[in-house]
Amino acid sequence: MGELTDRVAIITGGARGIGRAIGQALSRLGAFVVLADRDVARAAGTAAEIGSSAVAIETDIGRPASVSALFTEVEQRFGRLDVLVNNAAICRMVPILDISVEEWDATMAVNLRGTYLTSVAAFRIMQRQGHGRIINLASAAAKIGGVAAGAHYSASKAGVICLTKSFALTGAPLHINVNAVCPGPTSTEMTDAWGEATNRMFAERIPWQEYARPEDVADAVAFLATDRARYITGEILDVNGGLVMD
Numbered sequence: 001m002g003e004l005t006d007r008v009a010i011i012t013g014g015a016r017g018i019g020r021a022i023g024q025a026l027s028r029l030g031a032f033v034v035l036a037d038r039d040v041a042r043a044a045g046t047a048a049e050i051g052s053s054a055v056a057i058e059t060d061i062g063r064p065a066s067v068s069a070l071f072t073e074v075e076q077r078f079g080r081l082d083v084l085v086n087n088a089a090i091c092r093m094v095p096i097l098d099i100s101v102e103e104w105d106a107t108m109a110v111n112l113r114g115t116y117l118t119s120v121a122a123f124r125i126m127q128r129q130g131h132g133r134i135i136n137l138a139s140a141a142a143k144i145g146g147v148a149a150g151a152h153y154s155a156s157k158a159g160v161i162c163l164t165k166s167f168a169l170t171g172a173p174l175h176i177n178v179n180a181v182c183p184g185p186t187s188t189e190m191t192d193a194w195g196e197a198t199n200r201m202f203a204e205r206i207p208w209q210e211y212a213r214p215e216d217v218a219d220a221v222a223f224l225a226t227d228r229a230r231y232i233t234g235e236i237l238d239v240n241g242g243l244v245m246d
């Protein structure tokens with residue numbers, strides 16, 4: 001029996017990178033995982049890799065109707081939701097003085113509003129159940145400002161930290177835990193896009209001297225999903241090789 005046997009988990013952005021590693025980690029603990037990603041072909045491939053305890057559902061968390069459809073489908077298929085991992089995000093490298101209104105709004109619509117909408121939908125189910133876990137992916141950029149990541153991205157992730165605390169306050173009496181994991185730079189396609197020279201420069205600034213692996217972040221998320229984290233809520237857990245200590 002795994003620690004998450006019979007539990008159902010949604011992982012947004014579960015097709016690749018950190019989300020894929022989270023899907024694998026939760027499924028190893030026995031959970032049934034729903035990979036909710038706008039790249040449904042890639043998510044289906046990841047679900048197939050995981051096996052019969054995973055399914056892909058096409059979802060764009062930037063579109064409220066798509067978020068509603070995801071939660072309706074999960075309720076109809078499984079009748080429960082134990083864990084929501086808000087992992088989907090977009091991160092575009094735009095210099096601070098050049099962020100257009102459209103670019104600003106697109107980033108906030110996915111990273112911050114999307115996280116809010118999925119959390120509300122999950123809360124409605126978890127409230128009825130009397131338990132649930134929500135784990136948000138924030139970022140070290142929320143604490144130190146966005147250089148490569150962009151000011152709009154880092155602001156959206158600072159918003160995610162605050163949202164985590166607000167939902168944690170509302171969730172505590174209902175026994176719904178809401179926490180965030182705050183990764184430093186992690187080797188995924190998101191950071192591959194920054195190019196080798198930039199990644200080398202950032203890696204040298206990390207006391208650990210290398211980027212996190214997706215599995216490092218996934219293990220922290222998996223811990224927060226288990227009953228061992230029963231009394232932890234409103235926590236922002238750094239996984240950053242010593243980059244930020246606060």
Ligand SMILES: NC(=O)c1ccc[n+]([C@@H]2O[C@H](COP(=O)([O-])OP(=O)(O)OC[C@H]3O[C@@H](n4cnc5c(N)ncnc54)[C@H](O)[C@@H]3O)[C@@H](O)[C@H]2O)c1
Nearest residue numbers: 013015017018038060061087088089137139185186188190
């Ligand atoms: N990689 C890093 O260095 C790093 C550092 C700190 C925080 N994070 C955070 O960790 C999370 C995962 O990052 P990653 O590096 O694996 O990213 P990634 O870009 O490799 O993967 C993101 C996934 O989210 C999906 N996605 C994007 N927009 C979506 C939307 N609107 N609806 C549904 N799915 C959507 C993509 O299709 C993709 O599968 C993100 O929240 C990111 O901000 C990453």
